[in-house]
Each structure stands twice: as structure tokens, then as C-alpha cells.
Amino acid sequence: MKYKPNETRESEKGDFTVNRRRLLQAGGALIALPFISSKIANATSKALVSPSVARREERIVQTCSTFDCGGKCDVRVHLSQGTVTRISTRPDSALDEQMPVMRACVRGRAYRQFVYHPNRLKYPMLRVGKRGEGKFKRISWDEATTLIAEQMKRIGDTYGPAARFAHVATGVSGGSFSGDKMLKRLLNLTGGYLGYYHSVSMGNTAAATPYTYGVAASGSSLDTLSETKLVILWGHNPTETIFGHTNYFYKKMKENGTRFIVVDPRYSDTATSYADQWIPLLPTTDNAMMDAMMYVIVTENLHDKAFIERHTLGFDEQNMPEGVPANESLVAYLTGVKDGVVKTPEWAEKITKVPAQTIRQLARDYATTKPAALIQGWGPQRHICGERTARASTLLATITGNVGVKGGWAGGYGGIASRKFMTGIVQPQNPVKATISIMNWMQAVEDASKVRPEDGLKNADKLDTNIKMIFSLAGNYLANQNPDINKTIKLLEDESKVEFIVASDLFLTPSAKYADLLLPETSFMERWNIGETWGTGSYFMLSEKVIEPDFERRSDYEWLREVAAKMGVEAAFSEGRDEKQWVEYIVEQTRVTRPEENLPTFEQLQVQRQHLFKSAPHVAFEKNITDPQNNPFTTPSGKIEIFSKRLYDMQNPEIPALSHYVPATEGPEDKLIEKYPLQLITWKGKHRANSTQYANPWLQEVEPQTLWINPQDAKNRQIVQGDEVQIYNDRGVSRVPVEITSRIMPGVVAMRSGAWWNPDKDGVDRGGCANVLTSTRMTALAKGNSHQTLLVEVKKA
Structure with a gap:
């Protein structure tokens, strides 16, 4: 590696006198595990609030998450002495039929177990050992932000600004103000970065x-x-x-x-x-x-x-x-x-x-x-x-x-x-004009010359450099959600390719394990934001900072501001605003751009909590x-x-002018069906948004990860209910319990998406992560993802 940070100082290790911190610190020993048992987590959550605290005066705050979730549900956080004691939701009497705000779903009701999970990251940490082993040592925030500033400058100066890349970050994309937006602001102010286009959700x-x-x-x-x-x-x-x-x-x-x-x-x-x-x-x-x-x-x-x-x-x-x-x-x-x-x-x-x-x-x-x-x-x-x-x-x-x-x-x-949106952050112009499809990022790491206009490159004839630096802020797409994980990790493990990876997250996700620098992010309850809907929703809700972050957790904006200062652009980056002031700025700017909406001031919003963009029915x-x-x-x-x-x-047969049927590669008419006779699809379960909240013990109990298979296909393979099975193809192997059900048609098997990849010593995934099986193949027109098109075989483990 091309950096040598200082060794951890004994004085930084410290001792913690706050009882709750001591309890959570004990859970930190489990940081390399993808999750802990529900029994441990439930015992922990019960221990967090004593009966005497629960009896004290309670404050209830209406808020919402800022995950990549379309609901922006009405979440009522109950607070006592600065601690969340429970979660409730809006009463039926608060329903507005023209633009109904959702009641909290099972995910919303379980947020407390997520925020107070003992395995949450606590300190900035530097990788030790091989990339991907998940081994880190604690460093100070000053060391971390100095290292980021140095690497941003070194890589930009050595290879050009297009060598810097900000990856997909859906863990915060439901908010108007987020770390990934402010990261791009900082990158733009310091030379630029390689941008991407496409939504993995609906780009095609x-x-x-x-x-x-x-x-x-x-x-x-x-x-x-x-x-x-x-x-x-x-x-x-x-x-x-x-x-x-x-x-x-x-x-x-x-x-x-x-x-x-x-x-x-x-x-x-x-x-x-x-x-x-x-x-x-x-x-x-x-x-x-x-x-x-x-x-x-x-x-x-x-x-x-x-x-x-x-x-x-x-x-x-x-x-x-x-x-x-x-x-x-x-x-x-x-x-x-x-x-x-x-x-x-x-x-x-x-x-x-x-x-x-x-x-x-x-x-x-x-x-x-x-x-x-x-x-x-x-x-x-x-x-x-x-x-x-x-x-x-x-x-x-x-x-x-x-x-x-x-x-x-x-x-x-x-x-x-x-549909109406908040004004958001006005970004400085990115000096790098070239953009790639999000499906091109691995090619841009491996060999940028392979990313041509016909392959998805826009606004340029060629890329001048490979990607050498990656930021993954609240994103698990770097490895876990990226198709063909086994191919992806080989690329990330090669330190001659990407030279520096920064991950900021709440947990040591499968993607975060590939970071060189790992930063402990705050949850939505520990920072200010505005939650915005997607789909057909049209309203926004204040997402207030309701609790203080524990240990050394910091929001992305806080440490990015420190990096900006070390790169000499703090004044232009922050414009003198802290996180809350940026949210206030977004609200006030939206008031200016939408005078017809009679939007609340930021002061009023802190009282009424939400605003519904009411309008006439739209056909x-x-x-x-x-x-x-x-x-x-x-x-x-x-x-x-x-x-x-x-x-x-x-004149592309994959893109007919009439949009008619064309047999799909890895579809039911592909000759590969003789080797892998089952089509695998995934679906988004009610217990997580993409992979967010995978570590929540309550939600793991709601819907355990299983493979659905039709009774006819199970019988042909001598599989019975409760068996553990292996799902495999030429790209990988995953191993999970089976669910035999007539709710899936013959010839098709299905798993919930977003499970965390958990390979054993033989490389077999034990987490039920379908992305060890999926392909990086791009669609013909959009150069988008084709995660759902894959053939597999299933056998009893």
C-alpha cells in the first residue's frame, strides 16, 4: 500500500465510564460477524433502558428514515433521557386521504434494534492484513481525515481526477441531504471525479x-x-x-x-x-x-x-x-x-x-x-x-x-x-465530463480502455485513466449488491488496481470488509435530514436528529468538512453551514423555487413535521x-x-423496433438449461430495503432467508422441507434452508434479495446472497443491469 499512517496510540484506547457504552463495547468484539443471534440482541436492547428510565417523562418525535425506501413512513420515536425507548407510528386519525403518509411498516417498527445494535461500528479504523479479510485497527479521526485528504490529492495528481469514483449509496438516498451528495461536492471542488448514470432499480x-x-x-x-x-x-x-x-x-x-x-x-x-x-x-x-x-x-x-x-x-x-x-x-x-x-x-x-x-x-x-x-x-x-x-x-x-x-x-x-422534489444541494460543476453506466465500474477498474461509447461511456470518446480510488458511503453495492460477487472481490483484492477504498457505514458489511479505511457513520436518528418519497408519493418529512451518536461515530458531512479543510476548500465546501443549517437552507431554497406551494419555514416544519404536495389528480x-x-x-x-x-x-436484434419477444441469454430457451435447468429470481422482502437492516435481529426472525422451490422440482431432486440446499452455477454457490411451496411455479426458484454474503473457507456462501450467482451482463439499449436473468441448479447439501 502507498500510505503509512501512525500506529494506534494507547492513550486513544481509553476506558468508558458510561454503562450503556460499556455494554455496547462488549458487542464490538463480534465486529467480524455478519450478525448476532436475536437472543443476544434482545437481551441487549432490554438492558438499555431500566424500568426507572422508562417511567420518566417521555418525548415523542415524528420522523422518518432516509434509506432507499419508498414509504417514508411516519415513525414516532419515543425518547426518555436522550434514549429511544420504543417506536410507534401515526394514528389513523392523522390520515390525509389525498396524500396518505404511511404508517410504519415492520422495518420502521424495528428501527430501535437497528440503531442500538451492539455490532455497529464505533471508531475509525485502518485495514491491517489483506484487503477483504475484515481486519482493522483503530485510528484517530485526525489520522483518518488526513489520510483521505492525502490520498484524494495523490491519486488526483498522479492519474487525473477521473481516477476518483463515488459508488452507489442507497443507504442514504432517501434524503435531500446526504454524505454521498456532499462527497461529490467536495470532489467537484478539488478537480472532479468519474460520474455514473443509471438507477439499478429501474434504469432499463x-x-x-x-x-x-x-x-x-x-x-x-x-x-x-x-x-x-x-x-x-x-x-x-x-x-x-x-x-x-x-x-x-x-x-x-x-x-x-x-x-x-x-x-x-x-x-x-x-x-x-x-x-x-x-x-x-x-x-x-x-x-x-x-x-x-x-x-x-x-x-x-x-x-x-x-x-x-x-x-x-x-x-x-x-x-x-x-x-x-x-x-x-x-x-x-x-x-x-x-x-x-x-x-x-x-x-x-x-x-x-x-x-x-x-x-x-x-x-x-x-x-x-x-x-x-x-x-x-x-x-x-x-x-x-x-x-x-x-x-x-x-x-x-x-x-x-x-x-x-x-x-x-x-x-x-x-x-x-x-412529482415535486426538494431543491437539494446545488453542486459545483464537475470538471470531468465523462460518465459511465454503473454497470461499467468494474471495467473502469480493470481496464478503462474497454469502456467505449458503444459499451456505455457518455460525453467522451475514451477514459483517460482507470479508477484508482473508491468511496462507498452507506453503500453495499461495492461487493454485496454487485452482480457476480466472486468476480468482483478478485478485482478488489488486487491492490494494484484500486489503490485506496474508503467505506463509511453503520456495520461491517460485506462491502465494508474491502475498505482500506473504515469509518463509523451515524444512523438517521443521529443526524438532520429531509426524507423524500419515491414512486407515486409526493411529500417530504423532517428527519430530525433525535439522539446523540455514541462512541466516535460521525456523520459523513462532519468528517468531509474536516477533509475539505485539510485540502484548503472548507469555506467553499461548507459555506459556513453545519448539518442542521444545510437542511434549513434546503427548506428555504425550496420555498423560494416553489412559492405556489405555501411551504412551511424550517421553524414551522419543526412543528408540523411534514408537508404534503397536494395537487389535482394527474393522468x-x-x-x-x-x-x-x-x-x-x-x-x-x-x-x-x-x-x-x-x-x-x-439494427440490433436485441433492440427490436417493435419490442417483441427475443429468447434471452440464460433464459428458458438457452442451451445452458440442460446444465442448469432452473431459473432463479429474487424479490425484495418486507424486512429490509435492499440490504439495509440485514443485521437487525427482529427482522431476521420475521423472514429467515430461504430458497423457494416448487414441490415438483423438489421431488425430482429428493429434497424435503427443511433441508439445506446448494444453489449453484458456473459463477458461484450459495447454501440455505429450503422452503417447498406451490407459491413458486415449476422451473423457477426464488430467494429474497439483499442477504449479506457470508463465504465459508471453501468460498461457499452461507448467507443466501443471490449475487454470487448473478451476472454482470449489461442490457443492449440502456447498458443497465440484468441481475434477474440467471440459470442455476439446486441439490441437497
Whole structure:
């Protein structure tokens, strides 16, 4: 390594006189373990608050977390003598039906066990031994911030600013003010950094939707669905994902008689809650089923002819863009004129395993029920074919006339163009113009010359340098959430590649083990912020600092400010504001930019705690449909483009202009199925947001990590309930208990996402982390992730 910090001084080790600290310090001996038993944690949490303390006067503070969680639930923190004694949530009487703030879910109710977990990091620490062993020694904050400043300058001067990289950090991305935002501010002030684009959550669909509508945002506000008679939830699982306030509206719709159909390989909790019908299909075959649905709709004369004629391009041969040869229209494709294959339900049944009659019934129901909403989740677009699947939902919505009408849904990306945000931090301009897809970062470490415009590089013809320095602040994507962990760690272990890695987190996560410098971050209860929703939510909530951090924990902003001072840019970096003052600044700046909203002052916000962006119901593309003359779509033709000339000109078979079915690599038609005959998918469980809260003992009890397998597939492998099984392919092996259930269709197995990677001495993962099995393969159009597309085999361990 290219740095030699001072050895730890005995005087810094100290003794702790506070009883609670002494108790937590004892838990620190377990720092190398991914979690502790629930019995230990429960005993610890009970010991934190004596009966006499609990009887003292209590203060209740309404707040919210700032994790990457769509709910921004109303969390009520009960405080006594500076200690959190319990968590409650908003009463039903506080519900606002126009913009309902969610009650705390199981994650919210368990935050106290998370914040007071004895395994939380306590001191800044420097790596000793090999990178990845998870061995560290304590150093001072002065040593830590000096080292960061020195390495930022050395690496920037030696290789150029593009050698510095800030990794994905979803542990704080639900807040307006966060360490990763301020890190980028500091990097910009000291020469710049290599930026990335893409959301791992929904980057593929956001890239695909504009080829139909001209813009990505295609969602309506959920209050427009009150009179919808049929909702098809296609790979959408809001009950477990806690997707904003979606469930409030779905529950009301269900009570009012809306029929729900769930299309998903797994009988999810959403299907349990809402589904009048569950239709399982093989992963990556969504387009085949959608093609067959469109065939039924068109050949049975169920399509909306007037809507298609007025608003679309590419439906039939009479309505195609110039310069395109014959037989490229949607009708020509569906009827087999183009390729000789008629896209009947019987054709699709062989691919999807959905009975032909079920496909016919679904197509007829969707086309004849007015209005109807086909709402696609973000899971299907995390496949190698995700862009095609996302765009195909827009075609179905178009030919049935469900675009731009109340109670319909335009498909594609469900974001709302009218959704309102806080102003946020104004960033200085980044001198480095080049940006990469987040899926390119490993290539940029290994050999930057491999990252070309055709591979995902933007705003440059080439990269000037490899990534040499990585910051991972509240992010577990560096290793744990990154696809193909075994490939990733080999790259990180090579110290000739990345020369310095800084991780700031609450726990020694699998990613944090690869840090050279490990910093103890504060939880959301120990800092100031503004919580913002995603999905279809539109409100913000004050996330107040309610307790003081223990030991030497510091917020990222605090130590970044110290680094800025050592690099000579503190005045420009902080502008003289502490953390609370920055949050106040964001509130006041938003008041200036949104005078029509009558936003509260920061002083008022500390009393009312939240602000709801109330607005009229929003129907996506309503003006484009009601008045197309004055509101054309922002596509080249000004219409909804069923056939995209822009995609056609790319001449890439993976990106068809009609967004039809193409057999997927590592899909059910891949020859690899002979070796690995099962498709593995993951889902986001209700007990964690990505991998955040994995270490929470209460939530480990809520949903233990298991592999779901159909009874038929289990019987074929002589596996019985409770067996421990190995899931494996050429990339890795994971070992977990099995759950035999008919809630997963034959040929498919499933695990909850976000489990922490826990390899044994043989490299076999014992944590149930699916990312030892996933691929770094990128999608063709967006250069996005395809985590969900993979083949495996399962055997009894």
C-alpha cells in the first residue's frame, strides 16, 4: 500500500465510564460477524433502558428514515433521557386521504434494534492484513481525515481526477441531504471525479419508455384509478416492497370492486392481498405473452381503432415511417407476415408455460374492460430483456386506448412527471465530463480502455485513466449488491488496481470488509435530514436528529468538512453551514423555487413535521390525447411510436423496433438449461430495503432467508422441507434452508434479495446472497443491469 499512517496510540484506547457504552463495547468484539443471534440482541436492547428510565417523562418525535425506501413512513420515536425507548407510528386519525403518509411498516417498527445494535461500528479504523479479510485497527479521526485528504490529492495528481469514483449509496438516498451528495461536492471542488448514470432499480425501463412516448415518466397519480375496473399487476409487488403509499389506494380499489390480476412467477404477498387471479409465467418470457395478447386483441377486432389511427405510428403497413421496408409493422409481426411465425396463444404457451386459454382470457379482459390499467413493476425490467418488456407494456396500453385516460395506465416507467422534489444541494460543476453506466465500474477498474461509447461511456470518446480510488458511503453495492460477487472481490483484492477504498457505514458489511479505511457513520436518528418519497408519493418529512451518536461515530458531512479543510476548500465546501443549517437552507431554497406551494419555514416544519404536495389528480399524457394538435408527443413523429424508427436504425436484434419477444441469454430457451435447468429470481422482502437492516435481529426472525422451490422440482431432486440446499452455477454457490411451496411455479426458484454474503473457507456462501450467482451482463439499449436473468441448479447439501 502507498500510505503509512501512525500506529494506534494507547492513550486513544481509553476506558468508558458510561454503562450503556460499556455494554455496547462488549458487542464490538463480534465486529467480524455478519450478525448476532436475536437472543443476544434482545437481551441487549432490554438492558438499555431500566424500568426507572422508562417511567420518566417521555418525548415523542415524528420522523422518518432516509434509506432507499419508498414509504417514508411516519415513525414516532419515543425518547426518555436522550434514549429511544420504543417506536410507534401515526394514528389513523392523522390520515390525509389525498396524500396518505404511511404508517410504519415492520422495518420502521424495528428501527430501535437497528440503531442500538451492539455490532455497529464505533471508531475509525485502518485495514491491517489483506484487503477483504475484515481486519482493522483503530485510528484517530485526525489520522483518518488526513489520510483521505492525502490520498484524494495523490491519486488526483498522479492519474487525473477521473481516477476518483463515488459508488452507489442507497443507504442514504432517501434524503435531500446526504454524505454521498456532499462527497461529490467536495470532489467537484478539488478537480472532479468519474460520474455514473443509471438507477439499478429501474434504469432499463426509464431508458426504453421514451422510444414510445418521447419521455420516461409515464405514470399517473394513483387517485386517478378510483374507478378502474381491472388492474393487471405485472411483476409488481408493492405489498412487500413497501412501494410508497400504493397499498392504501389498492386497498380502497379492492373494497370498491376493482378486479386484480397478478402476473408473476411467484405467488407474492401482493397476490395474496389483492389477486382475483394469479398467472405465473417463466421469467424473461413476458414479451411472448404480451405478443400473444396483442395477437388476440388485433385478430378479434378488440383494438381501439380510432385511438390508434389518431395517435400512433407503426400499427399497420398504412401507418409506417418513411424509409422502412414492407412488413415491419406490428400487425405484420403478429400475424407472421414478417417471419412466418403467427404469435398465437398456443405459440406463447410453449414459451411461457401459461395456458393458451388463459392468455386469451387475459387479452380479452384487458381489451374489453374500460378503463383498465396494466401496471408493471421494476422486477421484470431487471432482466436482460427488461427494455423490451417495459416497452411492450406501452404497446398493449396503446392499442387498447388506455393511454391518457382516467383509470388507464400508460405502462413503461411509472414515474410521474408532475412529482415535486426538494431543491437539494446545488453542486459545483464537475470538471470531468465523462460518465459511465454503473454497470461499467468494474471495467473502469480493470481496464478503462474497454469502456467505449458503444459499451456505455457518455460525453467522451475514451477514459483517460482507470479508477484508482473508491468511496462507498452507506453503500453495499461495492461487493454485496454487485452482480457476480466472486468476480468482483478478485478485482478488489488486487491492490494494484484500486489503490485506496474508503467505506463509511453503520456495520461491517460485506462491502465494508474491502475498505482500506473504515469509518463509523451515524444512523438517521443521529443526524438532520429531509426524507423524500419515491414512486407515486409526493411529500417530504423532517428527519430530525433525535439522539446523540455514541462512541466516535460521525456523520459523513462532519468528517468531509474536516477533509475539505485539510485540502484548503472548507469555506467553499461548507459555506459556513453545519448539518442542521444545510437542511434549513434546503427548506428555504425550496420555498423560494416553489412559492405556489405555501411551504412551511424550517421553524414551522419543526412543528408540523411534514408537508404534503397536494395537487389535482394527474393522468399521464392526458393533454397529448385530448388536444394532440397543441400537445404532440415528444417523439420524432409527434405520436405514440409503436414502431420506433430510432430503434430500427440501430439494427440490433436485441433492440427490436417493435419490442417483441427475443429468447434471452440464460433464459428458458438457452442451451445452458440442460446444465442448469432452473431459473432463479429474487424479490425484495418486507424486512429490509435492499440490504439495509440485514443485521437487525427482529427482522431476521420475521423472514429467515430461504430458497423457494416448487414441490415438483423438489421431488425430482429428493429434497424435503427443511433441508439445506446448494444453489449453484458456473459463477458461484450459495447454501440455505429450503422452503417447498406451490407459491413458486415449476422451473423457477426464488430467494429474497439483499442477504449479506457470508463465504465459508471453501468460498461457499452461507448467507443466501443471490449475487454470487448473478451476472454482470449489461442490457443492449440502456447498458443497465440484468441481475434477474440467471440459470442455476439446486441439490441437497
